[in-house]
Amino acid sequence: MAVSDGLRPVSRLVLASQSPARLATLRSAGVHPEVLVSGVDEDGVVADSPAALAARLAELKATAVLERLGDWPDDAVLVGCDSVLEIDRVAYGKPGDADVARERWRSMRGRSGVLHTGHHVLAGTSARSATASTTVHFADLGDAEIDAYVATGEPLQVAGAFTLDGLGGAFVTGIEGDPHNVVGISVPLLRELLADLGLSWTSLWSLRP
Numbered sequence: 001m002a003v004s005d006g007l008r009p010v011s012r013l014v015l016a017s018q019s020p021a022r023l024a025t026l027r028s029a030g031v032h033p034e035v036l037v038s039g040v041d042e043d044g045v046v047a048d049s050p051a052a053l054a055a056r057l058a059e060l061k062a063t064a065v066l067e068r069l070g071d072w073p074d075d076a077v078l079v080g081c082d083s084v085l086e087i088d089r090v091a092y093g094k095p096g097d098a099d100v101a102r103e104r105w106r107s108m109r110g111r112s113g114v115l116h117t118g119h120h121v122l123a124g125t126s127a128r129s130a131t132a133s134t135t136v137h138f139a140d141l142g143d144a145e146i147d148a149y150v151a152t153g154e155p156l157q158v159a160g161a162f163t164l165d166g167l168g169g170a171f172v173t174g175i176e177g178d179p180h181n182v183v184g185i186s187v188p189l190l191r192e193l194l195a196d197l198g199l200s201w202t203s204l205w206s207l208r209p
Contacts, residue, residue: 007195009203012076016065021158021165022081022184029187030205038064038080042093050084050091051116055131057082058118066122074124077199081120081185085136085160087113095161101150104161110140115160117181121193128193132186134177138162141171159184 038061047053062080
């Protein structure tokens with residue numbers, strides 16, 4: 001495929017994430033990656049700030065998958081992502097169980113937080129990293145609404161205990177920044193990182209796993 005502006009086409013794309021929301025976001029943008037789950041233990045990772053934590057987790061996921069793949073060509077792309085919600089300078093990932101999710105929502109209802117998503121992109125021996133941050137405003141939910149939402153199971157396995165593209169969307173009153181980032185991957189940022197590596201975003205439209 002010929003690509004303009006001096007950017008090279010991508011021959012392969014691997015997403016190092018098991019998130020169905022990230023995969024759906026990419027597919028809706030015309031991008032169909034292979035999916036390989038990293039197996040990184042997120043609970044044991046620490047960093048100086050929530051944004052730095054998201055970046056570190058994204059890097060760990062990408063490098064863990066790369067170790068399984070071996071030699072990686074310059075025109076093949078491996079993407080690792082991870083998200084955390086920051087409220088009062090504290091990072092919140094997946095709550096894991098209903099009690100934690102319930103308490104999270106009781107503490108963040110009627111408030112705002114910042115959803116950080118780290119992106120780590122590998123192409124050959126080159127790498128680019130960046131973190132996208134989006135402010136999220138939450139509705140002032142009553143206890144019954146929180147209990148009903150937690151009972152669906154949706155908030156248990158997503159960063160910050162909410163979704164924008166699912167049942168939780170009714171409880172988000174506004175955002176400031178890239179909405180894709182809240183879902184789990186910033187498509188505009190990923191395009192910029194690829195360009196910085198000399199690779200074409202539009203060439204991804206023709207790729208299939």
